[in-house]
Amino acid sequence: MISSLRGKLIYNSNNEIILDVNGVGYQIFISKSVREKLTELNSEYSVITHLDVKENSLQLFGFISEKEKEVFKLLISVSGIGPKLAHTILTHLSFEEIIGIISDSSVMSGIKIPGIGVKKLELISMTLKDKIYKIGTEADFRTADVSSVQSGEFTRLDALNALMNLGYLRNEAEKLIREVLKQNGDKKLSTEEIIRKSLEFISK
Numbered sequence: 001m002i003s004s005l006r007g008k009l010i011y012n013s014n015n016e017i018i019l020d021v022n023g024v025g026y027q028i029f030i031s032k033s034v035r036e037k038l039t040e041l042n043s044e045y046s047v048i049t050h051l052d053v054k055e056n057s058l059q060l061f062g063f064i065s066e067k068e069k070e071v072f073k074l075l076i077s078v079s080g081i082g083p084k085l086a087h088t089i090l091t092h093l094s095f096e097e098i099i100g101i102i103s104d105s106s107v108m109s110g111i112k113i114p115g116i117g118v119k120k121l122e123l124i125s126m127t128l129k130d131k132i133y134k135i136g137t138e139a140d141f142r143t144a145d146v147s148s149v150q151s152g153e154f155t156r157l158d159a160l161n162a163l164m165n166l167g168y169l170r171n172e173a174e175k176l177i178r179e180v181l182k183q184n185g186d187k188k189l190s191t192e193e194i195i196r197k198s199l200e201f202i203s204k
Helices: 032-037 066-075 083-092 095-103 118-128 138-142 152-165 170-183 191-203
Strands: 004-013 016-021 024-030 044-054 057-063
Touching: 004 024, 016 044, 024 044, 032 057, 032 083, 044 066, 057 066, 057 083, 066 083, 066 095, 066 118, 095 118, 095 152, 152 170, 152 191, 170 191
Parallel strands: 024 057
Antiparallel strands: 004 016, 004 044, 016 024, 044 057
């Protein structure tokens, strides 16, 4: 299995690149995050990869990190989502944005992805909501780009996970967190603050 490649970037076209690795050119379908980090042609580049094996084809998909690769693998586990559709999602959305969609279906309304309607996004959210915690530890989430439009989702996810570990059902914990965030408006709260305020809300 080809899990990563490092070589000379000899071709770059939107969502596809070719890496020359010791004289062999590997065609790789890349994510939005990889595309944004691409270096100049003929420079050295490395990419995390997933090899999709079919009866009559082999296709390589490239990712910026292992966590993004795990998101891809989760996406293709959803009924009706194959590697091509999963790749299409990753060419339009960042890792943070996908996590945001999975954890909060209310952010879907303004998202437009070819071949992916709202119903399909809702199916992805419903299927993967309980699985995204397997992608990384709390520390992994905290290293995400906080400038991302969905960066607040990581803090919310951490708080949700913590409340569920305390014995609250998911819908109860989500309701508490929504109330806390609503009461605090645009103020950015840390995970600890959300948990504390949620518990204070319960005791009122």
